[in-house]
Amino acid sequence: MASSGTQTVKRRSQLGSVVRRFMRNRLSVVGLVILLFLLITSCCADLFFDYDTQAIAQNAQGTFLPPGSEGHIFGTDQYGRDMFVRIVYGGRISLIVGFFVAGFALIFGTIIGATAGYFGGKIDNILMRIMDVFLAIPSMILAICIVAALGGGLTNLLLANGIAQVPRYARIVRSSVMGLKNSEFVEAARCYGAGHTHIIMRHIIPNAMGSLIVQATLTMASSILSVASLSFLGLGITPPTPEWGSMLSTGKEFMRTHPHLITIPGLAIATSVLSFNLIGDGLRDALDPRLKN
């Protein structure tokens, strides 16, 4: 798969063997298919639906239509808006949240963790003690405080969740950097005159990538959950923007008479979180060198 040349056929690339091992895990492939489906529907949503008229505009005639009604597979909500369209647009927010939070935490966590682990001493002590303070507060509660201080909205939610996740990555990166910084290949790199940045970026980080990728998929899942919870508490994305957590929050008043207002967004959250978790599990096995055969 990865070999484009004609003479390198015999050598299996590392990426190729990871992909092969991942594909052998049926549940992870199911997760990947669900994720691709979510990605495609939320990317192409504008081709089929109109955001302002279908996801936001209220329609007094067709409120509380049950799922399976004509023209509305998932029914309509208390304002007569099509649930399916809102779920699709809500998926867009959840995916942005997942990828951005994981990316943010990965980048800043790597910078902090690598600096602390590589240079050690005082720098390590100062950086990690700061991280310890953040780790002492549950990430959900930290995110609540940051969002409350900065105000709601997507950008602030992303920042709050991203900041709350950084210490975890800093710890992972730091421990693998400390394990690798005295290894022979790093010493060799130092001998031919490589700088600190080069050694960290080219020799140490790639070796820690496996556990970071797995952690990142799990962060995507947990940040989708956390943003939905914050919106549910009224501290995240506010109505009328379609977001799964805030749909649940506004729908809960009507849950006795129209349970589909809360079952459908809940299932959407659970499905997307499940897909990330399945992919994470598959990647962990695929990247684990002990399971190589």
Place this chain on the structure above:
Amino acid sequence: MLRYIVKRLLMMIPIILAISFIIFSIISLTPGDPAQLILGADADPALLEAKREEWGLNDNFLVRYVKYIGGVITGDFGESYRTGNSVLGEIASRLPKTMVIALGGIGLSVLVGVPLGLISAVKQYSFIDYFARVLAMLLTAIPAFWLGLMSLLYVCLKWRLLPATGGESWDGFILPILVLAASATATQTRTTRSAVLESIRQDYVKMARAKGVKESRVIFRHVLRNSMLPVITIAGMNIGVQMGGTVVIENVFAIAGMGNFLVNSVRVKDAPAVVGTLMVVAAFIAIMNLVVDLIYTVVDPRLKTQYATAKKRVKRQLRTTT
């Protein structure tokens, strides 16, 4: 050992002080005026000014922080801007409810997750293993607040089995604990399963079987005991997650606990209430982590030597310096 415990407890102080400073600055240095938020947008300007003066909001940020922390050291956590009551009193009346839910959730997750993970690993690839793995996967994916709403809808409103508002009587705690325990049970099951699978393949297990030890004794004495460390670690890590989870659960079941207090206070930037609550939560988590570390030594006596040597080292140092 005692010296170790005291040392750990003393180490909590700088961390909690740092937390108070960070949270205090996050709340105070961002735009938004508590007086305006509490009294409303069209409040009388004179009244607003009087409130700001009363709460010391016109002072410099550092002055306010030093005043606040000075009070905390003498046991005065200040008054909540929002309710006007003493923060310590508010916390004292709410902490028990939150503790019951959080500790109940942890306890339940261990009681269900560990046996389920153990059976799942001992009977690998059986029906029960398959069931446990699928259940664990689903429970981690389902959001707690959704599970809470669904159980509220069916168990309380449709079937009328339990009261809908939690925290008033003992049966009001059943659903919150069950819901909170769900995802922790999943992680507990998964961790136990993989830990048991790891130790079940060790040579000492083969050895025990070879000498004819009864299978139940092999599992409980040789396998389970040696897989306890990761299991306890996860239970300890779950404590923090549970404290975050109670915030949402208390909101769903309308329980007047710490989480509820925190969310309502943070909305109006009620700094004494938020910082006070968080310091108590952080202290609770730190103490629970210490308890977890002490349980380690019970499960694995080899770890006791670490503390003992630390003690001896200190003694030796004292002897040489004096």
